[in-house]
Amino acid sequence: MKYRLEPIDEVRWRLPVQGAMRVEGRIFADAAMMTSLHDDPCIAQVANVASLPGIVGHALAMPDFHWGYGFPIGGVAAFDPAQGGVVSPGGVGYDINCGVRLHTLDLDAEALDRVRDRVADLLQQAVPAGTAPAKRDARLDDLDPLLDGGASALVDLGLAYGDDLERIEDGGRLTPGDLALVSDRARERGAQQLGTLGGGNHFLEVDRVTEVYDEALAERFGLRVGGATLLVHSGSRGLGHAVCEELLGIMLRASKKAGIELPDKQLACAPLGSPEADRYLQVMAAAANFAFANRALIAHRALGAIAKGVGLNRTNLGASLLYDVCHNIAKFEDHTVDGVTRPLCVHRKGATRAFGPGHALLPERYRDVGQPVIIPGDMGRYSYVMVGAQGSMDESFGSACHGAGRLLARAAAKKTTTGAAVLKALNDRGISLRAASVNAIVEEMPEAYKDVADVVSVVDRAGLAKRVARLEPLIVVKG
């Protein structure tokens, strides 16, 4: 069916209740974005989410939203357990707790630029990408501490700093419940992929800070023009994919049992409080913890490679974690809807938590300014650091966008260029690219993505988060 959309202002669109929708949809986008979407099936996906039981507020779509499985990528939705609300693996995605972390370095980007090819080679050796298997480390053979403790397990092993934890969403750990619920198969896929980037849009980047929009905030975040940063984008690898896949079948049966009409099987869900929902939330938390540990391990090894490349020891590199955020997650958070503050199960799928100033869950160092929000762009242009604003608390369950969003299909991208051409174009712009396959280069070429500046601009104008600084890549490692 064709859905009716109404503009609210220059960055907001209302999807009125129609068909089986229980609440309105709210899309954050500018007029050009909406024109390019016209009949895109992702609009119907927002409507489908709005039809799920117990949804409150609006079914939300961020400006980088596009067609996903069940929920659109770039979708946010909150469900009230007191109103028959549900949890849906389709609202989280296969890559549970895919996310990004950003480290600032006490190093001039200029110094890195002089040795960028050497550092790129070292990074590629240190962090397996694509289908490449994990580097074995006997200390990490037992997965239980990682599934239980997330990033804190790496602190225990001396592979991460203890004071990093408060700068990770939820302290780098969700409460996982019964670890025995994580199947042997999920563990098997995870064990041999720990510390690896994987494929798709995952990457590792060394960036140069090229623009600062708020001097005071940038200084607080350790960002200065000409400074260097490390950006890591990965998730729970095969462990999370296996968990999601296994639970989908259970959730499909649970939907049937609860008499929930599903417009799309990928929206399979279970009422919060049901055994199936509990089970999903428990294994999802364990997988999220694996992802927190994975990103921390990747960053640990990448920082070692950078230090080696520039001839410094780790301490002199002055690496400091700015923040580590989830893009794909469902969890209980307190939010205020219709004047009542209550615990809601917030699903973010391809969206970033962006808590505004004063939020109790933020560490003291950021509480007065808001949560750092890291928005990666494509591998040729730029990424942004933003800070969560009050608008996100009022309108989007404390959420903002997560990236550029694809423009071209993977198959279509392959028809337009070659790996060698993309490599050369990037090199001409001063970017050293290392990739696991020619496919990865072509499918992820900059032109396959929307301009993240447009996405960030909508989020900024809508008041969900504010721009702090812009980063441009020097070195990119792709899966």
Add this chain to the structure above:
Amino acid sequence: MVHDRSLVVGLGSNLGSREAFLRAALDLLAHRHGVTVDAHSPRYETAPVGPAQPRYINAAARVRSALAPEELLAAMLDVERRLGRERRERWGARTLDLDLLWIDGTVVDTPSLTVPHPELLRREFALRPLLDVAPEAVDPRDGAPLAPALAALTPDASMMARALADGFETEILDHTADEGFVTVADDRADLFAAAAEALGALIVDPASVHIRTEVPLAITVDAEAGDDERMFAWLSEALYVLDAKRVALRRAVVLDDGPTHVRGVLFGDALDESTHAVRSALKAITWHTLDVGPRPDGRWRAQVVVDV
């Protein structure tokens, strides 16, 4: 110096993924030291001889080999065994049947092997593909050309010729963030083999894979499960094997497509990023626009989107 012999091997299958078995057999022969497969015929579908059983597909391959006929026979039996041939009854259904039909200029008559194949001149499903790949063939016993023998046979009205391409009919889908494929095959068993091969080809270019290992693949499903649920379970299992066991896939076959199970084998090699042409790391099979079933023309089609 031993000269290569020129010979023709007949291939037949009437159980499981028939087309996939023929291609896998050609690969397993070709990947064997001392054997070169130069050409193969189209595949011919025919009604079976003997007790009521599924229709056969047959083909023939022109092969060069320095192996002695008995050694080659042993190699062929090994290929049959690896492709799940269960010798149940003399005329019974089989996943794969290989026959040494003809050797240029050579007659073999031992207790274990008779070449030319004793039934060759009476079986159109053997003689026709043989002449496709060796039109000049003569009977080594008397030097008589074989072509007139085909003309003398009463034509089998049930016989239908189709190309035996290098792979199934598969196209890549354009999906914004991810990848997918549409594949078409003669029946459901072949469709499951085709879909597994299409999945493997998203990860590694099968042309870069030489068969060195095989991994069994089996699922059980509810008797009332739809074709889409069956496919979802099958491909999820295949992706688990390819990802967790690090297998680069070349061919897939289905031995048995039963009411509550599907059994098959994946043929490939231990994944090695330095020698195999890696394409993409895949996350999972999705339900997104998943569509599996027979087409109006009786062939089977699957549309699958995979999370990248």
